[in-house]
Amino acid sequence: MSVAKQLARKELIDMVPYQSARRLYSGGNEVKQKIWLNANEASGQGIYQLNSDCINRYPDFQPENLISAYSEYSKLARENILATRGADEGIELLIRTFCTAYQDNILICPPTYGMYSISAENHGAGIIKVPLTEDCQLDLDAMAQQVGKAKLVFLCSPGNPTGNLLSASSIKATLDMFSDSAVVVVDEAYIEFSPEQSVASWLAQYPQLVVLRTLSKAFALAGLRCGFTLANADIITMLSKVIAPYPIALPVAEIASSNLAASGVQQMNTRVQQSNFLRQQLADWLENQDWCTKVFASDANFILFQTSSTDEKHFIFNSLVAQDILIRDQSAQLNLTNCLRISIGSDDELLKLKQTITMAFANRKNTQNILQNEN
Ligand SMILES: *Cc1c(COP(=O)(O)O)cnc(C)c1O
Numbered sequence: 035m036s037v038a039k040q041l042a043r044k045e046l047i048d049m050v051p052y053q054s055a056r057r058l059y060s061g062g063n064e065v066k067q068k069i070w071l072n073a074n075e076a077s078g079q080g081i082y083q084l085n086s087d088c089i090n091r092y093p094d095f096q097p098e099n100l101i102s103a104y105s106e107y108s109k110l111a112r113e114n115i116l117a118t119r120g121a122d123e124g125i126e127l128l129i130r131t132f133c134t135a136y137q138d139n140i141l142i143c144p145p146t147y148g149m150y151s152i153s154a155e156n157h158g159a160g161i162i163k164v165p166l167t168e169d170c171q172l173d174l175d176a177m178a179q180q181v182g183k184a185k186l187v188f189l190c191s192p193g194n195p196t197g198n199l200l201s202a203s204s205i206k207a208t209l210d211m212f213s214d215s216a217v218v219v220v221d222e223a224y225i226e227f228s229p230e231q232s233v234a235s236w237l238a239q240y241p242q243l244v245v246l247r248t249l250s251k252a253f254a255l256a257g258l259r260c261g262f263t264l265a266n267a268d269i270i271t272m273l274s275k276v277i278a279p280y281p282i283a284l285p286v287a288e289i290a291s292s293n294l295a296a297s298g299v300q301q302m303n304t305r306v307q308q309s310n311f312l313r314q315q316l317a318d319w320l321e322n323q324d325w326c327t328k329v330f331a332s333d334a335n336f337i338l339f340q341t342s343s344t345d346e347k348h349f350i351f352n353s354l355v356a357q358d359i360l361i362r363d364q365s366a367q368l369n370l371t372n373c374l375r376i377s378i379g380s381d382d383e384l385l386k387l388k389q390t391i392t393m394a395f396a397n398r399k400n401t402q403n404i405l406q407n408e409n
Contacts, residue, residue: 039251226252353394
């Protein structure tokens with residue numbers, strides 16, 4: 035039996051997905067050659083102009099141009115790819131597909147991305163937490179204790195908000211450990227910042243592996259809402275029963291496809307190089323600040339660091355807010371006391387951030403000196 039059939043919610047196994055007009059007869063390149071009277075669409079389009087002249091028609095369930103473009107980019111077959119409204123929808127689909135509400139659990143390794151537990155709670159799935167080790171790697175011994183108790187294991191590599199990659203050997207160990215009891219999801223939202231570390235090429239060896247991708251980070255298209263779930267065909271088929279009948283809007287498919295063409299990928303790579311360079315600069319600067327007690331290693335487009343006290347954390351955060359610079363407080367996360375996260379913006383933005391912090395501390399010191407002299 036396939037992994038998908040073995041682990042999916044029982045009611046999904048024989049379920050036939052909604053047979054939309056477009057699923058029965060996909061459009062593809064033939065949209066204009068047929069007379070479409072099967073979906074209650076209008077015969078002409080409204081006033082909004084688009085490159086494609088078929089916006090009066092429902093889009094394909096999985097737009098052909100988009101799946102081909104991502105297949106080319108990821109070097110995976112089309113049957114291994116499901117396009118979703120962001121990676122977030124992939125997370126939600128996985129939980130809805132594999133977890134029976136009020137019965138099944140997911141396993142997460144905090145500190146980690148927040149949406150795994152939000153989606154689980156929304157669906158009524160339980161959450162088993164196995165914290166990362168002090169060096170932000172998987173605690174394999176503790177995970178081994180949970181084998182058989184979770185349907186889905188969410189790994190995030192590079193991790194958000196920690197920033198570092200998980201070791202390939204620990205991801206392999208997790209896949210082996212949960213081989214016949216759970217789907218192991220590797221969230222690669224930031225993998226373009228260290229592409230050689232992707233585990234997408236492991237799909238052929240591991241039927242239980244799922245990889246999440248997105249155009250929101252390195253591709254700079256967060257507003258588009260487009261992501262991809264990569265998995266073996268039986269898992270993709272099962273997820274296709276749960277996803278909406280027309281998840282990807284026509285303009286989204288068009289914009290995403292053009293960004294995945296050679297010139298788009300080249301632009302993305304240039305952006306990644308620049309971001310990695312600026313990240314190193316910022317890390318070096320943070321290392322030299324006396325209020326900074328730890329800079330977490332990052333393989334992504336952000337840096338997590340720890341401040342020396344809660345007062346210092348608030349001082350830095352609020353000094354930045356006062357200048358309309360927003361960073362993210364991560365101190366509510368497990369083991370991230372007094373930690374802040376900075377996204378790698380432009381050269382100018384990061385320069386302004388450093389100047390603002392430097393100025394704030396200098397002003398504070400001056401004020402303290404004046405008060406001391408007055409006493
Ligand atoms: C940003 C992010 C996502 C969600 O990406 P979308 O495609 O915008 O939904 C998923 N996982 C992680 C780890 C992220 O940081």
